[in-house]
Structure formats: structure tokens, C-alpha cells
Amino acid sequence: MGLILAISSFVHYKKLGRTRTGVYWAIGCIATCLLAMNGIMKVADAMDEHMKKEAFELLDERYEDRGDPNNESYKNLELVVNPEKIRSFTAYNFYVANFNKKYTYKGKIQITIRNKKDKKIFTHVTKSITIKPGEKKEIKNANYETWHPNYSWRWLGELKE
Structure with a gap:
């Protein structure tokens, strides 16, 4: 998606005779898409870690209720x-x-x-x-x-x- 936006903006500004502005827009489009995708991946990883932490806490609670620490x-x-x-x-x-x-x-x-x-x-x-x-x-x-x-x-x- 970022690549499509980058190429489209570059071609648009090149037609207007503003190649330098097109390059800046192309770089900005790619950077924005990369940042957005990395943000989504970080949120998903944080949610997975939170779920894992809660499950490990539940394992500890169940061991305290049912476990046999002496054997x-x-x-x-x-x-x-x-x-x-x-x-x-x-x-x-x-x-x-x-x-x-x-x-x-x-x-x-x-x-x-x-x-x-x-x-x-x-x-x-x-x-x-x-x-x-x-x-x-x-x-x-x-x-x-x-x-x-x-x-x-x-x-x-x-x-x-």
C-alpha cells in the first residue's frame, strides 16, 4: 500500500514539474505505512503478552488451591x-x-x-x-x-x- 501511494504521489508531482516534492511525498508515504504496520504489530504482541501473563497468574492460583508442595x-x-x-x-x-x-x-x-x-x-x-x-x-x-x-x-x- 505504501509503495502504491509512493509511486502515485511521485508520478503526480513529476507531471506538475515538482520532482523533488514528489520524492518527499513518496518517502513520507512509505514511512507512514511502515510506522502504521509496526504499530499494529506492537499492539498485537502486547495483547498476546498480556494474555500469557494472565494465564501464568491463573496457573499460580490453581497450584495454590490444588497443588501438593510436599510431594x-x-x-x-x-x-x-x-x-x-x-x-x-x-x-x-x-x-x-x-x-x-x-x-x-x-x-x-x-x-x-x-x-x-x-x-x-x-x-x-x-x-x-x-x-x-x-x-x-x-x-x-x-x-x-x-x-x-x-x-x-x-x-x-x-x-x-
Whole structure:
């Protein structure tokens, strides 16, 4: 778009015999479009970081409620699913944390998305992942055509020291 505007303005001012002004307008058009696109990308990145920060805070809260800090166990593994409605589909973002102090989790996670009446809508199994002790991370998301609020999960792997 910036290139089209730049060429158009240059050609317009060149016809008027003001080539130098056309060059300035062309450079201004390209710079303005680049700044606008970078601004949009920065806002999108900031929104993603905010969503990730909120998910990590929720992981901490759930660990405080359900975790077992005295033992190394599956109770110290947490998962949060954050559905994000996008025009024609919903992206289900998955965030995981390992609150164990010594044990690493290696395996897959089976996530079942449920509707408000707790009826199973679809099941997603992640690719094999490794979560080190104390690590929190975002894993690949799943897309589905509609938004549903509830979910359950099951760990399909093992904890190893």
C-alpha cells in the first residue's frame, strides 16, 4: 500500500514539474505505512503478552488451591485453556506449568473441550512436550468453529527425575 501511494504521489508531482516534492511525498508515504504496520504489530504482541501473563497468574492460583508442595506428583502439574474468539473460529490457547521441584514431565496432554451443559464437544491431544521443574510455557493451540467455556484434561506421560 505504501509503495502504491509512493509511486502515485511521485508520478503526480513529476507531471506538475515538482520532482523533488514528489520524492518527499513518496518517502513520507512509505514511512507512514511502515510506522502504521509496526504499530499494529506492537499492539498485537502486547495483547498476546498480556494474555500469557494472565494465564501464568491463573496457573499460580490453581497450584495454590490444588497443588501438593510436599510431594513430587501430578498434582503439581497445571493447565489453563484460554479460548480466544476470532471472527469465524475460536483459538484455544494452552498454557502449562510444572510446579515440581525435581521431576520433569514428558508426554502429551489430552484436553477435552466441553459446553455449558458439560457435554464433550471435541478432544485435542497435544504433541509430545517436556516441562522442566518450575517451568511455565505456552503450547500449540487448537482451533474450533465455536466458543465453549469448560474443559478438562488428562496427562498422558510420566514424571521423571
